[in-house]
Each structure stands twice: as structure tokens, then as C-alpha cells.
Amino acid sequence: MYVDPVLAVGLAMTCGALLRHHAVEVLALTAAVACLVCVHVTKGKALLLMSLVVLGLGGGWLRAHRAIVAHEDVLARVEEDAPGLQRCDGTARVVGSPARVGGSMRWLGEVTDASCGERAIRTPFHASFYDTDASGEPLARGDRVAFVAQLGPPERLTNFDTSDPLPAEVRRGAVRSGGLLDRRLLARGRGPPAWIDRARAAVRVRIDATFPADTAPMARAMVLGENDLTPDDGAAFRGSGLSHLLAVSGMHLVLVVLGLTRILRALFIRIEPLSARIDAGRLADAVGIVVSFVYADFAGSSGSALRAAWMTSVLLLARLLVRRGDGARALGFSIVGMAWLDPLVAYDLSFVLSVLATAGLFVFRPAMADVFAGALRLPGKLAQPLAATLGATVACAPVTSLLSTTLPLGGVLANLLAVPVGEIVSLPLCLVHALLAPLPMAERGCAWVASLALATVRGIARLFARIGWLSIDVPPATSAQLAVLAFAFLAWVFLQRSSRRLVVVAACLALCLALEIPARREGAPSGKLRITFLDVGQGDAALIDLPNGEAMMIDGGGIVGSPVDVGARVIAPTLRARRREALALVVLSHPHPDHFGGLPTGLDGIAVGALWDTGQGEREGTGGAYAALLRTARAHGTSVQRPESLCGVHAIGGVTVEVLAPCPEASADRGPNDNSFVLRIGYGSRHILFTGDAEREEEGDLLRLPAGALRADVLKVGHHGSRTSTSRTFVAAIRPQWAVISAGARNRFGHPAGVTLATLHDAGVRTYRTDRDGAIVVETDGRSLSVMSAE
Template sequence: MPVATGRRRDARCLLRVGLRSTACNRPRVWIDPVLLVALALASGAFLVDAPLATALGALGVAGVLRRHLSAGVFVGALVALGMGCARAHWEVAAYEAAYERARSGFRAPERCALEGRVASSPVLSHDRIAFTLSLEAGRCESLRLPAGIGVRLGGGPRDLARGDRVSVIAQIAPIELLHNPGLADPRPFAARRGSVVSGTALDVSIDERGRGPSALIDRARAAVRERILATFAPAAAPLARALVLGENDLDEGDAAAFAKSGLAHLLAVSGTHLVFAVVSIVRAFAAVLVRIERLSAARDVGRAAAVFGMGLAPLYADFAGGSGSAWRAAWMLMAAFAARALGRIPCASRALALSVLTGWVVDPLVAFDVSFLLSAAATAGLLVLGGPLARPCERLRSRPARAFGKAIATTLAAMAPCAPLLAMLGSDLTLAGVFANVIAAPFGELVALPLCLAHAVTAPVPLLEQGVALVASGALLVVRQIAHESAAATWLAFGVPDPNAYQLALCAPLFTGFLLAVLPSGRPGHLCRAWVVAAAVGLGVIEVAARRAGAPEGELRMTALAVGQGDATLVDLPDGSLMLVDAGGALFEGAPDPGERVVVPVLRARRRERIDVLVVTHPHPDHAGGVFAVLDAVSVGEIWLPVSASDDAPALETRLLAEAARRNVPVRGPRALCGRSRAFGGAVVRVLAPCPDSVPGRSINDNSLVVRVELGERALLLMGDAEHEQENALIAHPAIRLRADVLKVGHHGSRTSTSEVLVARVAPRVATVSCGVRNRFGHPSPEVVERLTERGVRVLRTDRHGAIHVRTDGRDMWVGAARPSVPALVERLRAWSLAARVSAARGSSSHSLAP
């Protein structure tokens, strides 16, 4: 928590805000109650997602600050935490209810006629405009959409603006909420955006132009965007749009380089950016007022300029894209300008408190805005750590050395509180980023930013506009090159595990205790030190527990991940080995890669750095497209792949074989796998088809690898995308043992798979279906679901239940789902698990899981 001691009576106190006392020569520690309450209000939202972890973090902070908190402040913070939780819970519940209503009406994406008003500032992404429509009326092929829901659309004219009333023909479906173990709950993030369905706008007609400040700002944004695209170098234009308009449209290489190098903030509308732009304009305005002698003699023009700044800050934040970091900086600036307008000395800790408080009032789920959190954390670090870290640099005799040292200290002060958040985002931390910031910041903040802002007003003078664009492009490309060079210095980077909710919670008391230790007169007591030590030990204990849970031994665990319309299944084997069966994939170009967005983060959350066996059931994009992200992230022992029997191999198979050869990963086909069981600590893995080799003339689906995993009395059968031809071939061989407790249904539950005879031979207790809410194929087929349920099989779907996990020790079996918000499902799963344990304990051969 920021701390305050002794107020200065001159303007220099602006540099030491946050420390306050009645006597400058005898400072005492004082906690800003407004900031404490604001943080509690915002943090209350975390109780919705991780109640125990949030309570642990709050308890730790209270323990560290026990000597410095009055009972009234402590109670106030506790009440604020509860209020934050209540508001956040209501927002998430309301969103989930709206989402379920919309989802239940769709079986596949539909073409709809929509009417409504543009509700969000349009942005340019992948050469098309994206915006949110506040729906007034919606008619689809088989349903009507309720008014008032948000619809996120891609496509439309570039001059769209908020408030425009439009008629749209669009292909839409519910948005994909992917619930997976170890990853953040997607509901709060989706609730913040407000959209429950999304899709592509096929035709957009503007019926009525919007009016008001928001519409004017969006039209100004559109004009600036077009001038940037027309005059900047092609490689620099996306960087300029990110810097001026907050549009994140970098290509994959640039985005990765800026993220790895720690320079992403130079292209974001951060607090530094907003302060530079707004304060510069306010100072220019004040300079003009000062030159009006009659006005400056009669009035305090500084206070008038501050009032002007209070109005300018939110307008500029809106123009710059309205990100969480931009709004937080704008509210903090407004608080500082308000103090100046009232003739008071601005207090940075109080301004930070008011910015967090305003953020919570506007958005009860603001704690789930990562840019807001990073901005607040960096600001707190600069306020509290900037001075102590820069103080040793004052002893340096050389002026360049002092300047360089202070720049390093400033970078470290801003980065230190952000480290847990950056680790949560999956970014490697790199020492190169510290030096890259020192080198790149002058080009980004002192050259590129002023020139890009100046470029926005030079359109009436074409030659000047082109000259400014040329120099700004050069500065941006220098920053871009520094980012790439820094990202390439992998020897300075070190990987950190993704912190789980408990580890993030324990970082709060650790950071608070550190602040008390480094600040003047902080003097943390013995109890404070005990809490800090306990938090540090807790981090280590939780890390050990996370590694053990991520690599269990002595049991078989299957996790069917929710990757949308695709397949990805993790199989933990009893000896600690890991098998990944497929890795999902994007069905069309430009769509998010589930391998990168889901599979790799789940592996990081489990602390898994190696996959012993990577099974690619067949080379279709929805099964194999995500494999390449996995190969980039972890080491792989071997790949199982049904290599094509013909020379006309699919392009994806050819690419995968080349990548495996480049990495020296052995690839085993059906000839090497069929008829040879593999043992992994008591579990036996067998490939049942296609055997003895891929069959020429069959479809790729019907040449899928079919894998059976057995431990003791329990078995799993993973069918890939096998359809009736492959199923019939399996059924025709009575020697092949198909019986399994868990059936991973073939081809996402298509009507061309899971025949009556197959279900009878397998006799599963549970069937899992990997499918997405946006699939256009209508998977799973109602016929298949009915066929399974008629035989008493419990059908679990990743589109409704999230990731599905099955665990067995060879006798007992436990079944669960990653989306526990469906109470009926939770109760059924408890009943199934109990029945499975009772059945196994009795040695029963029954496959029924009914209670």
C-alpha cells in the first residue's frame, strides 16, 4: 500500500507525495484510507473467481498492516471488499443469464437481420472494422434475439461512429467461453465486454448518424486513422495506430517481439503517454492565457488551465481508444487538476486512490482489466519505489552515469509490481527489457509520440504532414528494431511459472511488506516480518503442490480440454508421463489458435515442460493446427501420426513431418504402433486402428488413430474423428477389446459416427463430446446423444460443461467438469462419482453410474 509521511510546505512536496505528517522532522507511517478502500472495492471482484485465494491475500495484507490500521479503517476496507464482491457477482450472474438465453436458441451460426446502435468505438483490425452493436431488434432464420444484448461484429464502413443507428445483415453465433482447469474464468472478462453473440457483418447500412461528443470523437479517430495509413511507412503504420488510437493490430512477429522485450507499454496509451499529451496541451493553453495581460493580472490562469485539463483528460482518453490504462491515467490526472483548480497541492497517492475508485464505480469488474491493473501497479511502483531505487544513483559522479542509473531505477520501479501480472500473462521475464526500455524510451516517448500527435493536425499542409510522418516512421521503426533485438536476446530471459490464484494473492502481503521496509520510517515490526516470511514460504509450498498436482503419479487422469470446435485431450499416466491427443486448431485463417490460447497455457499452469507422447489422430486443422504452438512451447518425446498411405499427403501432415524432422522428434505411424502395447507405470496404451497401416481410399477421418488406455479395471477409448467405416472395421474384429468406461465420442458426435453397435460393444459409463458453440455442423447430432442416453450413458459436452476431467486409480473413478456454475451438473457429477466408487468397491461389473 502506498504510505505517507510529512507534508512539505513548498512545491517540492509534489515529488514526495504519499508521505505525510504533522511534523516534518518526526515522520510517522500513515496509510491512505481512501486508497485502501478503493483497492478493497476493486479487489472484491476477485472473490467471484477465487474466493479462498482472495480472502487469503486480504488476510495477509491486514496482517502486514496491523500496526498501521485503525479498527475503523479495517472495518471499512472489509465492508468495501464485500461490496465489490456483491456488485461483481451481480454483473457476472446477469451476463451469464443473458448468455444462456442467447446460447440456448442457437444450434449453429445463423444469418440474422439486426437493428441497433453502435455502442463501442469502432477499431480497425485485420483490415476490417470491428464494433459492438446494442441490439434493438434481431430476427434470425430460426429465432428472435432479445433486445438489449450486445453483438460484436466485424465488417462495415470505416466511418462508423458511436450512436449511429444501423441495419445489419450478419452471420452470428454465441461467443465462445472456454472453461479450462488452471486458466482464468472467462465469464468476468466476457461480462466486461458485454457481448453475448458475435460474427461477421455481411452488409451494414447507416440509417441515422449519431450525434454528441462520442460520435465526434469517433469521426476524428477515423480521419486520423486514414491519414496514418496514407502517409506512414507500411511497417510503421500499425505502430502509429497503436500509439495514437490504441488499436492493437500488429502482425504476429511484432506483437511477440514487443511482448517479450517488455516494450509493449511504449505502444500502449499508458499513463506516461496520457500525461505527456494532456499536460503538454494544458501547459500550452496556460502559456496562451499568461500572454493575455488583463486576464493573467486578474485571475490565476494556472487554475483556469487546470479546469481545462479536467475536461481534456477524459476526452483524450476516449480518443486514444479508451483502454483501462488510459482511463485510469485520465481519472488520476483529473484528480490532480481538480486539486490544482481548488488551490490545493495534488497528492499522488490520493489521486491514484480516486482513479481506482472511479474505475470501480464505472466498471465493477475493472479488476479483470489487465491494462488497468498494469497501469495502477506501475504507477504505485513509481510513486513508492522510484525514490529509494534512484537514491543510490545520486552518488555517481558522472552526469551520464547518473542519468543512466536513474533511468534503470525508474524502469525497475515500474516493472517490479507488474512482474506477477506479466507472469500471469505467460510472458518470460527478461533483463534485456530493462536496458531496452532505457534505449527505446527516448525514441518512443520523446520523438515518436510527439510527432505522431503532431501528425494528427498537419493534414491541411500535405508537405508538412508527409515530413512528420517520415520522421515519426523512422523513430517507430527504431523502437521496433530494438524490440526485436531485445526479444532475440534469449540468454537474458528467464521463464517463470504461471502464478495461480493463491500465489497472486500471496504477492499482495509480500509487496506490502516490502514497501514498509523500503520507505523512510516504515520500520516493519516483528509481526509484519512474520507475515511476510509466511507469505514467502507459502509461495514455495504452493509451487511444490502445483507441480505435484500437474504431474500426478499412481493414477490415470484424462482431461478433455475446451478448445471450441476441435479436439485436445491430456492424458496423465501413472508414472508421471504425459500424453497429448490432438491440440485443437483454428478452422479458418485469422481465428485464434487454441493450441496457443488453451493447450500451452494449461501446460504452463500444470508446470509441464515435456510431453512424452504427442498423438495426432489425423491431420485436420481442428485436431492438428494447434500442434505447432505446442512444439514451440515444450519438448516432445515422440509423435504418433497416421502417415498417409498415398503420396498425396495433406499439407498439414507434410508440414508436421518437416517440423518433427527439424526438431529431431521421432514420428511413429500405424506400422510401428499396431499390435504393440506400451506400458506407463501400470497403464497400458494400445493403438487399435488403423491397423496394420493407413488404408488407401479411406477418408482422413476414417484413418484416425483410435487409442485405448487401460489401468486396472478402468479404460478410456479415444476415437479421434473415426466414422462408420472405421467403426465397422473395429467391430468386425471380435478379438479387439473395445470396452471402456469413458468414450471420447468420434467426430465430435457427428451422425456419421458412434453407431448403435459400437456403443453396445464399448458399453461406456461416460461419453465426452468435444465441440464448440459456434460450430456450423450441428455437433453433436441429437441422434447420437439420444442413442447414448438411452443406454444410460452420461453425455458431457465441452461447449456446455467446459473441460471434462476423469480420474481413476484402476478401481474408483471420479468425473468432473471445469464449469461448476451449473448446479444440476455438479450434483449429478457427485452422484456419478459416488456410484462409481461404490461400484468399484463392490467389484461390480455394472456400467451404470446412476445413483
């Protein structure tokens, strides 16, 4: 058995970064692979190989750790000078290629001179700027800009059941982000990065000018790597397994670069003075190496495109040096190059999927092609692409389970239909279109034909996304399951000529299934009450696991004015990670978007037994997402209940839920905050009080309840800790030991207010905040009670 050392080192460097969060899994996988290698490789080679792997792991961890520490240091120093969200002005140099995100242009700027409020920021830092002014002159890397912007710290949304957002934040490099209020170009940048960005801007303008509005986002995605598809189109491509067609994937880059080298080789051969002195093929390969990285940069520098640029360049270099190209070694060099440039590249899903897809092509495609061509007697032109698609799909499936609720089994057939249209027709036409601006008629004709091809691809995606039986529901793989599946893949490779190959792989698959049992038990614990106050930014959301195994939710978050959908980013992934397909109850404390905004997408596909709503929003004619939420609930047979039928004590899932307000019904002369549902949940001798956004007026009503009616161990602080809630008298009546404040790091209201924090401190209450502590879990067996945070 041969193990390529470069590939081994590359994988080790990449996995080293994962030691921060998954040390047990990574080390266990390394030990298992070491045993596999020692059995099948001579002692000397095994020792050398494992030494390289250990060095790779250690180096990967150290470089990732240093990157995170350096980022956190800059973040802390900038926060000291300019805490929270503030209006800032200064100068910045564009260091990140501008890209369209929704209706804005986002670019990364290096700020060396800025002041926020009345204080100067002493530490140079990077910030992500969002520019909504379409009339402004396009920016490019190297440009210097005077700016006025509303800047604040990143909204991390740190939760237990979702991936840690810190590595992605470090990779972006920004310690501040926000919308531009004004900008003025001071100086133009020069050099290749600036030229590439100006070319990107010109192509973007021409796509918008010549493509129909419904296919222009698809063309920009395919050429520029910008993902601003409509929600329906995005869901269709994900659900059909065709997302890679609208991303500048490794396959796109390989097709473009190898196609160009063939054209150049044919062209150089025909130039006699050149071909007489220089090998035309080697010259074309040398140009192809440069083009690989230029094209990857032009197309948005995604992890998959850059990895493919490295791998293609290594293979072209081997051909240039008249060496035999080795696919495994070229893959290894591409991983080493990416890991060296980006210590946290393991957290780039496009890179990970690209590596897995390439590995799937190497490992599974030959055997599958033999089966399709031999046993099934399919023609080679069908057997080869079918084997390639299926091989890549199988290799990527464990990771794609983290991204989607379903595994599109029809994706193999969808790819067979869509890839020829997308790769052979749409991609070349979109690229040629970028060169036709001087020829308006040809440009429009090319755009028209390309649009037809893109519309065909979209039609295939929509068709296969709608066919439900072509997809199966899958839970997201846990880190332990991913480690076991990784070992199964490596065992399949290492044990090619061993009779134990199928036994080892089958045992790994059985273990992976067995690991689903503890995952489900952890997601739905029995005999205890677990309340998770989710980090949803400036909003409220709490998932409550009940002692009988059921669950309920109170509110669903929603960041007003932000493109971040906390339902899709926090609530849905949390429910999937806990294997929740149903909720006994959802409580909407009051009809404000920072409490219901995440419910529509967060609860998509979740069966809800009952929805408690104060009724004030419907009575006052509130529309939009709130009205849609109620319509959807009723359409699915969910009982929508009001305070007049709820006030009092309810036994739900082994706990008592007391509805204390608004009773007997929501008051018509109060705003929604002071009509919030106030709930007291009890289990054994422990109680938790939820106060929604209740302010002083509703608190006054609650203080008139009998003595002890408000007593609770944990207080969910009202209205995100505003100065208009949580009076000293109110806290004294509750006598909590712990308090939880749900607020966003970027909120413009100054929540939580200093006076509220002082009130809790003076009462001896230990306070947790989602803006600093991330998600907070309160757990009790009815006697003891513990509180912990995600940060």
C-alpha cells in the same frame, strides 16, 4: 504509519470482484493485512479502516455478481430464441467505438430488433460485429445500422488451468458475435462519442495512407490503442519488455495531458484580457481534466489509459483548487472510479499492470534512485529513469509471469534505450501527424520521421528479444503465490521504519518458493491417470497426465476460420500452469486443422519425444501448418511414427496404449476421418477409448475386432458427435458409463447431432460436452474413476 482510506477502499472494491474465483486467497490476504494494520495503527483507526475494507470487498463482490447474473440472464434468453450460430438480420445502434482487429473492424452494437432463422428475438441484446468490408463508410457510436450477419454465442473456451473467460465476456457486454454479411447506414449518431469516433476513423485512414505498411500498425497502436501487430513484432515487443510503448499506457496519457496543460498555460498567460481575469494555470488545469478523459476515449479506452485519466484529473483538480496533490490518494480515487464504472475491472490486465507499475514507482523508485546515484554513483539523468523502469518492472513481474514464459531481465536496459525514442520522439510525432491532414507535404514528412523512430524502437525490441541470456524462464504464479507476494509488497510499505521489514518480506518470498512444490505436484500427479479434454471450441485436444509423472497429448485443436489461436490461448497456458516442459508423446489423430491447428504455437518450446501421425496428410501432399508441424518435429529430433509400426499395445508412462486403427495402415481409398487413430488407454481395470473423427466406415472395421476389444469406461465420441458416427451398435460394443463430446458453441455443423445424443442417452451413458461444460477431467487410480467439468 499512514494508510490512505481512499486507496484502501479502491483496492478492496477491486479485490471484491475476485472473490468469485479466489475467495480463499483474497480473504486470507485481507486477514493478514488486518493483522499488520492493527499492530501499527491505533485501535480506532484500524477499526474504521477495516470496516471500509470490508464494505469495499462486499460491495465489489455484489456489484460484480449482479453484472454476471444480468449478462447470463440475457444470454440464456437470446439462446432460447436463437440457439447456436445462425444467420440474423435486424437493426442495431453502435454503442462501442469501432476498432481494427486483424483485417476487420469490430464494433459493439445494441440490437433491439432482429430475427434469426425464422424466429424473432424478443430480448434486446449487445453483439460484437466484425466488418471485413473496407469500402464501407466508417461507423461511429450512435449510428443506426441495418445488418445481416452470422451471429452465435461467445466461444468461451473454459478450462481448468486458464483464467475464467466469463468476466471478460461480461465486460465486453456482447452475448452474440459474428461476421457482417451486409450493412446499411440508417442514421448518423451525434454528440461527443460520435465526433471522437469519426476523428479516430480519419486518423486511421491518414496513418494507413502515409505510413509504410510495416510501421503503420505500430502508429495505430500508439495513437489509437489498436493492436494488430504482426506476430513477429508482437513477440519481439513482449519478449523485450517493451509492449507498453505500443499501448496507450498511463504514461502516454500523462505525458500528453501534462504537456498540453503546460502549452495552454503559456498560451493563456500571453492572452492579456484572459489572464487579467482568470488564473491561466487553473484554467489550463480545468481544460486538462476534460482532455484527460477525451484523450483516453480517443485512444481506445484501455484500462490503463482510463485509470491514468482518473488519476491525472484528481491531481489537476487538486492543483485547480490550490490543494496539495497526494499521489497515493489520487491513485486511490482512480481505482475507486474505475471499480465503480466497471465492477469487473480487476480482470482487465492493462488496468492491473497500470496500478502495479504506478505503485512500483511510488514505493521502489526513490530507494532505487538513491542506490544508483549514491552507491553506484550513476548520474541523476541515468539513475532516475533506471530506477523508475526497474521499480515498475519489479512490481509488475508477478502478473507478467501469467502472460509470458519468460521474464525479460534485459527489459530494463531495453527501456532505457527505447523509451526516449518512443515517448519523446515517436509519440509526439504520431500525435502531431494526426493534425497535419490539411498539409500533405508536412503530413508525409512527419510520417516519414515518425516511421524512422518507430523502426528504431522495433529494432531495439527485436535485438533484446533475440538475446536469450537476458531472459529467464518463469512459471506462471499461482493465485496463492500472488496473494503472498501482494502481502510482501504491502508489508514492505507498512513496515518502512521497522527492523522486522526485511524478515517479513524474506519469509514471504520463502513461502512463495515453497508453494511451488504443491503446484508442480498438482501439475504432474503420480500414481494416477488424469485426462483433460480441453475446451478448444470446434476441435479436439486432450492432455494426458501419466501415472509415472510424464504426459502426452492427443490432438491440439484449431478453430477453422477464426483468428483465435487455441494453441496460444489454451494449450500453451495449460502446459505452463502444469509446469510441463516436455511431452513423451503427441498423437495427431488425423490431418485436419481442427485437430492440429493449435499444436505449432501450443507446443512452442516443449520437448516432444515422439509424434504419431497417420501419414495420410504427407502422402497426399497436405501443406500449410500440417507440413510445418512435421518439419519442425523432425528438425527438433522428434521421431515421427506411422500406423504400420504402431498397431498393437504399447507401455507408456505406466499405462497401456492400444492402437486399434488404422491397422495395418491408413487406407488410401478413405478420407482422413475414417483413417483416424483409434486408441484405447488402460490403467488398472479402467479404460478410455479415443476415436478421433472416426465415422461409420471405420466404426464398422472396429466392430470386427474380438469381443471386449473396444470395452471402455469413457468414450471420446467420434467426429464431435456428428450424425455419421457413434452408431448404436458401436456404443453397445463399448458399453461406456461416460462419454465426452468435444465441440464448439459456434460450430456451423450442428454438432453434436440430436440422433447421437439420443443414442448415448438410450444406452444410459452420461454425456459431457465441452461446448456447455467446458473442459472435462477424467481421473482414475486404476480402480475408481471420476469425471468433472470446468463449468
